[in-house]
Structures are given as structure tokens and as C-alpha cells.
Amino acid sequence: MLRSLKGLVCHPLKLDHGYALHTAAKDCLSSVLSQDVQIPAERPRAVFYTNETDPVKTFNEACLMVRKPALELFTYLKNSNFAHPAVRYVIYGERGTGKTMTLCHVVHYCARQGWLVLHIPDAHLWVKNCKELMQSSYKKERLDQPLQASSWLKNFKTSNEHFLKEIKTQQKYVWGKRESTEQGRPLGEVVEQGLARVRSASDAVGVVLKEIKQQCHLGSFRVLVAVDGVNALWGRTTLKKEDKSPVSPEELTLVYNLRKMMMNNWNGGAIVTTLSQTGSLFKPSSAYLPHELLGKEGFDALDPFVPVLVPNYSQREFESCYHYYLHRKWLQHEQARTEAGKEELRFLSGSNPQQLERLAGPL
């Protein structure tokens, strides 16, 4: 769950040679990644983090550990046949094991490769704590969320700028009495329209998604749909209509359009999703398996998918994380530097990445 997305939104970082993938984990780098290291990144990236503390600011760099699940996904993506319908990958695991980071890693990889990335940092934010709900102008029974839609459009704009110029609309869209977008205009205009007129932001999102879906099978670009917390799309919401009746997810425009995107009736890309219990509503905290978190509806909707389990740290991964903290002088305590201290950290965190980070914080 991305709790502090509002604070974190759009950290455009210049990840150039200042960023380094973890040195100890370089042993398990594949050749693709070693290429990555050499190519300096010039485009700004937005990095999102599930927890509240943001090591990005502290360390002045964004660092990921390369782990097996991510590498697995890379091989799948590399070997996927884009003529076939889009394959869905679901990253699942216990709480705090690194699902969101794996997703970010995949996003980064695909962005490096030049894919068009539709990254939804946290779908749970769309189904809860929404201050403004408007009735959709397009379809009467649906509800719009202008704030969330506009923030997402902003992110989308910064991350995929050059695609926005390339993709052209294939039909005319009328936004209101005086605004409309002609056929053949670049997608950037739609995005601008959505940002300028916040009321129609959700519809703009829907338009963007539709266009991308229609055009990606032509093969000029690949699309990666990366959704974090996909179980939000099929769960329940905490939102209520004006007459205090609960809102189900399909009544929200954003969710409805996104669900269409998650279907595998298009080709030329891949869908990588993460299940997340932390932001989920009305689900017990011990649930982490797909069928528990997705529910029957979600499971059926996503049905043929490739599950990817993200476990806790193995011995080597733990060592490398520990050495990284030491190297960046994050662990200040004298005892943390000793072997005994390392064992203690390992025991107390149970090799869980989130626990380890929480423990290392005050040290």
C-alpha cells in the first residue's frame, strides 16, 4: 500500500551513474541488467514506495535489490510473444516481502527498454478516502473521482512524455459544450484536457486507456500495465453515495476502465500486478494468497495468470541488505557492525525486508 503517495508523488530523479544496483547482488545479475548499468539514465523516473519512510530522500539515490522474482519476470517478459494476448502476472507474498519493489523494478526495466508504462501506484487509493465524488457526465450511474484521476494523469505525463506525442487519437471526443478533441490529435492533448478540466479527468483517463489498448497491437510500442494492489479493483470500497448507500467498485469510472485494461483481449504488452494486503479493505491481515485477497470475482477476472511469489530474504539477500545499510552508514550503533549484531538483526526481523528496515531505522 502506498500510504504517503501524496507526499511522494513524482519524485523525478536523475538516476545516472549515481545510482547503483546492489554490488553484492550483482552476482545474480543477468546480462540484460548489466547493460542497464552501463547505460546512463537520463529520463526522470518516478519511484514509489509502499512504506512511509522514504530512503530515497535520505540516501539521495533510489536503490533496489535485484532478487529472483524480478529476474524471473524479466525472463518471462523477454520471451513473451507479443502476438499473443497479454499475459498477466500477479506478484504475491507475505506482508513486507518486497512485492511493490519488485513491481518498481519491472517498471524501471520496461521503461528502460522503451515500453509505454501505465503505472498505477496503488489501486487502493482509488477505492477509499475519496473526498470528491461526482456523477459521471458520460454514463449516469457511474461516479467520477477528479482528484485521483488528475494526479494519475500528471504522473503519466511526466513518465511517458514522448509517447504522448506519438500516439494519435482515432476518434473524436467531446468533453463538454465547447471542448472537444479531434481525431488524429496527439494523446498529449487529451491529457492536457484532463488536467485542465478536472471535472472530466476520469473520462480523460478512460480515453487514454482505450486509445492505448486499441493501438498497441499494431506493434509500434509495447505497453506495460503495472498495477499495485490490484485486489482493490474487485473488493469493496469505503465510499458512499449521497444517499449513504455503499459504492461498489464498478460504479467508479476509473476502476471500470482499469478493469477493461486488465482483460487479456489485447496483445502487444504485458500486465504485471501486485496483491497488497496493507491497504486492502475488509480483509484479514493474515491473507496473502491470490484467491483470498482477490475474492471469487477478481480471481475469475484475472484467471489465467502467472503467479510470482516473493519470499522473505534468503541468507545472501539478507547479507547484502545489511552490507548496504552499513555501507551507506545507515546503521550507526557500534554493535550493529559486529557479527553478533547482524545475527540479532536477522533473528528479530525474521529476514523480512520490512521488519529489517523498521529495525534498522532507529539504529
Next chain:
Amino acid sequence: MAAAMRRLLRAGGRRGAALVVAAGGTRSQTLRLIYTTTAAWKKNVAASGPEKYTEAFIKKQIEEFNLGKRHLANMMGEDPETFTQEDIDRAIAYLFPSGLFDKRARPMMKHPTEIFPEQRKIQWGEDGRPFHFLFYTGKQSYYSLMHDTYEKLLNVQKHQDQMAAQDLPPQKEKKNLVGSRWLTKTELEEMLLEKLSDDDYSRFIQLLQKLVTSPCGNIEENYIKKFSREISAQLQKVVIEPLKHDDRGVAFSTGEGERKTSRATVIVYDNGTGKITVNGIDVLHYFPVLQDREQLLFPFQFLDRVGKHDMVCTVSGGGRSSQAGAIRLASAKALRSFVTEKEVEFMRQAGLLTVDPRVKERKKPGQEGARRKFTWKKR
């Protein structure tokens, strides 16, 4: 039976405020009432004055006790001839079940000599003349005891001189004083039936020490034995179980621990990675709070064996903190088998092997909680 019942319901030797003193006349027959308050009595009833229970009274009590014993045996369907004191205790506990915590407050039936404390008999005869030659010192038994002990000491010294004169080597067999202790002041007071001061007591003990440490002191061993007691606490040594091996050949050992209302059993395996399972659930899920996991870590960290053992625990009762404490104690006990004796001693000193005696304190009436009083209102 009524008398027996009366005796049964008497707890301890407490009596009313009437003090009965035999004066003048025959030794134990004529009684004269003297009234004092119970407040004037001190703990050592034995030494607080001449006898309050006459010999005849005690005799009668003994008769009644024996009679009651036979009746009780008949009631329980046992043989009156072979009815021992333990049988009596069991029968009483069965017939009069009591929930009182203090054992001394429960109904008891014991021989009168145990219930009525030994009283000093009258020290003077019909003519008012005291029997003992040291009566007018005030502490006759104490001084007579000192007198006897000193006599023994002189005896020993004389023996020593004789041995020295005959050029025989003195006997070096010393009695081992390690497992024994001298009588405490209260015990000595009970023995002498009169009060002592600390000074008196220390002088007596010094005299005994001198007697024992001098060569040829073994002659008076019998006399000295009267004043020493065995310390039995040392005999209770905790046995550390050896390691067991399971099917795969991995060494393991079990331990049990408790804290408040939790009870835990733990099996610690060797050659492990530090994985811990509690009631079938991983430790991270069962104890999400860091504090509990730190408690589990403590025994291993103390012995520098953090990642080396696997643990399987079952725990029930209590809350999260007490369950963690119970597992900690159990794992420390289990680890004793893996570790040298010196380290066991270190663990004991660190408090890892001690059962935490703290339990929830009882709520008292008139107060809101165990300690908290109701809000005090001035008016």
C-alpha cells in the same frame, strides 16, 4: 466426640484473656485467676511466664485426643490401632475441606503437645524456695547451659593436656561443619523455654565454636549435635538432562516454562538456522511486536548461539507478553543441556532460569483495584 470437635476447631493455641496461675499450695492443683490482656503476650508463649495449662489439663487433652483419633478411624473405616498422624491429617482435610490459603488457619487435629506450647513448670516449691540453684540469675536455663558447655570445654582441654603429656598426636578428625548450621536464636529460645538477648546467643555460639574447633573436640560430639541442624537445601541439585537425538540424528532437548498464566513447552533442535515456530505459526506472525521477539532472542543471544538452533514451541494461556516470557524461560531451560555448567551458572545469575513469581494481585474490598483506592472526597 464433642470434645474432639472442639479440639478440631481450635486453631493454634490462642486462648482468651484469662491467665491462670497456680500459686502457693500444691504444685499443680490450686488455681488463682489473674487477668491480663492478650496484647501483653509476646510471641514466645513458652517463656512468657509460669504455666497456663496445668499438667492435668494437658493429660486430659491427650486422652481426649486419643479417643477422638479412634473415633475418627472408625468414621473413616480404618483400623484404630494403626491410625497414624498422616492418616488423621488426610481424614480431617477430607471431612472439613477449607479454601483458606494459610495452612495454619485450616482445621487441624494434632497431638496436644504440638498444639499447646511447652510451658515452663513452676520453678519453686511449697516453701517458696526455687529448685534450680541459678534461679535468681533470672535466666536460669541459659546460664546452666553455659555452665554445662564450659564444663565440656574444660573436659576437652584436660583431655588435650593428657594427650600432649603422653606425646600422642591429637586426633585430627574434624566434624564437617559445611552441611550443618547452628541453632537460630528462636530455636534456642524454644529449647530453653526462656527469652534470650542477642548478646547471650552470640556468646553461646562462640563457646560452641571454640569447643568444636579445638582438637579432641570430637569427644563431645554427641553434646554438640544437639545444637546443630543439617542444611538440606544443598542436597536439592537441579539435574540437567542429557541431549536426546531424534530420527534424523539431530540433537534436541525440551524445556518447560511458565509466566503468570501461560505455560509453554519448547523443543530446541541443534544445527538450525534460527527458525522458530509457535503453535504451528511462524514467529513473525505470532509475535508481531518487537518486544516479544526480543524476549525470545535473549537466551540465545546470551549464549552467543543466535542463528544456530531451531525451535518448535507450544504455548497456551495468558497474554502476548506472558506467553513470550514463558517461552523464554522454557528455551533457557532447554538450552541448559547444550551448554557447559559454568554457562548454566551464568544463565542462572542472569535470571534466565528463574520463574518470575509476579502474578496479578488480588483486588481488595473497599478499594477499586489491588492498590488503587476510591476517589477521596473531602466531604
